[in-house]
Amino acid sequence: MKILALDSSGLVASVAVVEDETLLAEYTVDYKKTHSQTLLPMLDEVARMIELDLESVDAIAVAGGPGSFTGLRIGSATAKGLGLALDKPLIHVPTVDALAYNLYGVQQLICPIMDARRSQVYTGIYRFEGDTFVTVKAQRPVALDELAGELNALGEPVVFLGDGVPVYREKIRELLAVPYRFAPAHVNRQRAAAVAALGVQYAAQGRYETAAEHAPDYLRLSQAERERAARQGGDGGEA
Amino acid sequence: MAEKDVRILAIESSCDETAAAVVRNGREVLSNVISSQIELHKLYGGVVPEIASRKHIEKINQVIEEALLVAGVTLDDLDAVAVTYGPGLVGALLVGVAEAKAISYAKGLPLVGVHHIEGHISANYIENKELEPPFICLVVSGGHTHLVRVADYGVYEILGRTRDDAAGEAFDKVARAIGLGYPGGPKIDRLSREGNAEAIPFPKAKIADAPYDFSFSGLKSAVLNYLNGCQMKGIEVNRADVAASFQKAVCDVLVEHAMLAVKESGLDCLAIAGGVASNGTLRASMEQACAKNGIRFFRPSPILCTDNAAMIGAAGYYEFKKGVRSGLDLNAVPNLKLGER
Numbered sequence: 001m002k003i004l005a006l007d008s009s010g011l012v013a014s015v016a017v018v019e020d021e022t023l024l025a026e027y028t029v030d031y032k033k034t035h036s037q038t039l040l041p042m043l044d045e046v047a048r049m050i051e052l053d054l055e056s057v058d059a060i061a062v063a064g065g066p067g068s069f070t071g072l073r074i075g076s077a078t079a080k081g082l083g084l085a086l087d088k089p090l091i092h093v094p095t096v097d098a099l100a101y102n103l104y105g106v107q108q109l110i111c112p113i114m115d116a117r118r119s120q121v122y123t124g125i126y127r128f129e130g131d132t133f134v135t136v137k138a139q140r141p142v143a144l145d146e147l148a149g150e151l152n153a154l155g156e157p158v159v160f161l162g163d164g165v166p167v168y169r170e171k172i173r174e175l176l177a178v179p180y181r182f183a184p185a186h187v188n189r190q191r192a193a194a195v196a197a198l199g200v201q202y203a204a205q206g207r208y209e210t211a212a213e214h215a216p217d218y219l220r221l222s223q224a225e226r227e228r229a230a231r232q233g234g235d236g237g238e239a
Numbered sequence: 240m241a242e243k244d245v246r247i248l249a250i251e252s253s254c255d256e257t258a259a260a261v262v263r264n265g266r267e268v269l270s271n272v273i274s275s276q277i278e279l280h281k282l283y284g285g286v287v288p289e290i291a292s293r294k295h296i297e298k299i300n301q302v303i304e305e306a307l308l309v310a311g312v313t314l315d316d317l318d319a320v321a322v323t324y325g326p327g328l329v330g331a332l333l334v335g336v337a338e339a340k341a342i343s344y345a346k347g348l349p350l351v352g353v354h355h356i357e358g359h360i361s362a363n364y365i366e367n368k369e370l371e372p373p374f375i376c377l378v379v380s381g382g383h384t385h386l387v388r389v390a391d392y393g394v395y396e397i398l399g400r401t402r403d404d405a406a407g408e409a410f411d412k413v414a415r416a417i418g419l420g421y422p423g424g425p426k427i428d429r430l431s432r433e434g435n436a437e438a439i440p441f442p443k444a445k446i447a448d449a450p451y452d453f454s455f456s457g458l459k460s461a462v463l464n465y466l467n468g469c470q471m472k473g474i475e476v477n478r479a480d481v482a483a484s485f486q487k488a489v490c491d492v493l494v495e496h497a498m499l500a501v502k503e504s505g506l507d508c509l510a511i512a513g514g515v516a517s518n519g520t521l522r523a524s525m526e527q528a529c530a531k532n533g534i535r536f537f538r539p540s541p542i543l544c545t546d547n548a549a550m551i552g553a554a555g556y557y558e559f560k561k562g563v564r565s566g567l568d569l570n571a572v573p574n575l576k577l578g579e580r
Contacts, residue, residue: 081341
């Protein structure tokens with residue numbers, strides 16, 4: 001099983017190729033150039049380095065959201081174009097799940113936080129029970145205060161990671177009543193290798209989608225839709 | 240020996256239409272698939288960029304697959320992929336650009352980034368096999384009002400442009416003011432058939448020292464002032480008369496400037512392009528003026544005036560023939576200027 005994985009959901013652009021239990025290549029960049037300019041040249045570089053025959057790829061895994069709306073679409077459109085051209089299925093891996101999977105095997109709760117603006121983070125709470133990756137709280141947008149309350153109620157040590165950490169470090173210090181740590185640089189941002197590794201598992205479970213039906217899962221309505229819902233007396237809240 | 244056919248898959252997603260087409264040798268449309276989002280954006284009184292981008296990504300593969308199916312080709316039969324990379328809404332453009340790049344990369348096909356307005360101009364090549372540069376082209380749409388000298392394929396000289404609102408934008412704003420809703424162009428066109436175009440003398444803006452430039456914000460204000468004045472005096476507004484008089488004021492200026500540009504250029508040929516080029520009054524009055532002045536007049540069918548990918552395939556073909564190739568780092572350029580690369 002050979003999986004090509006893409007993650008352009010945040011500031012990081014990342015491309016990886018995993019074959020069964022081997023990471024053949026990974027290219028991860030956290031730099032200010034736009035993903036539109038970097039993602040495909042990165043894939044090209046990776047493919048050349050490992051003499052990848054694109055036809056030999058079994059599926060294309062993509063970090064499917066949440067994240068930057070535009071970043072997600074660049075990743076998704078790239079995956080959809082590859083899937084269409086190569087006639088390969090896609091695998092939609094939730095962004096926050098893949099982030100958490102970077103910390104395979106840790107004993108503490110794993111809590112990725114991505115800066116979601118509007119005073120919220122995209123987050124979820126995960127743990128490993130032996131080899132099993134368990135979702136304690138599924139990914140969603142939430143205010144940090146609320147997340148801190150949930151973690152305090154769980155009463156267990158936590159490891160934080162994600163681009164929300166530099167934004168909310170002080171707030172975490174202020175609000176957390178349980179022991180916590182921050183993950184180090186090599187595993188604290190999106191990495192396509194984690195998307196690919198989860199992708200291999202999803203593939204084993206048959207969790208594919210077609211390139212045509214794939215679309216990002218933003219976990220948020222657009223501003224116009226929120227405002228319209230509010231005008232019509234709806235809650236205008238999250239999708 | 241005849242030259243080998245060039246088949247191009249073209250993709251367009253710069254605003255609110257997700258479109259794909261297969262075009263042979265720049266002028267023969269094998270398929271032209273358009274998925275319009277207009278009904279969705281009507282709820283908001285105009286195009287909402289984030290919603291447009293979301294719809295593009297939901298539809299783009301189906302649209303491309305249908306374009307290939309209708310054309311009876313597979314990606315292996317193609318010679319290049321052309322895609323609109325500007326101007327337009329950046330998030331919307333990026334969907335088409337990322338998709339086109341991935342397809343071109345995976346199939347080893349040359350990629351050609353195309354300017355959206357060059358696409359509109361090139362729409363004229365599709366149904367008018369005899370049309371060749373040089374000619375004058377008036378590009379009028381919701382986002383653009385340009386008077387252009389097409390010196391050669393892909394070589395453009397901008398003679399005049401709008402100083403403020405695009406012509407189509409003025410249509411949308413006036414339509415909203417008289418309660419017609421979005422999109423304004425077709426609605427004003429329809430209503431004005433019941434009105435008297437001479438009923439209200441709206442101003443026709445001229446710009447000193449720039450005979451080819453346009454200004455429509457003064458006209459729009461004049462319409463709003465007229466409506467306010469009627470309301471204050473308690474006079475009932477005849478919306479059809481307002482629509483017809485406004486539309487005439489716009490068309491008169493467009494025709495006048497276009498005629499002047501053709502005469503001054505020494506050419507004998509005028510084309511129109513863009514969404515507003517499907518306006519019935521503009522087509523009729525331009526045709527009349529051209530006939531009177533002995534000018535050959537070209538305009539695309541309405542389906543090729545609105546945003547579509549066939550026109551991108553036409554423009555992309557001439558770029559492809561010139562050896563223009565885009566890299567895997569092609570980015571969307573929301574304010575791309577005409578003639579810029």
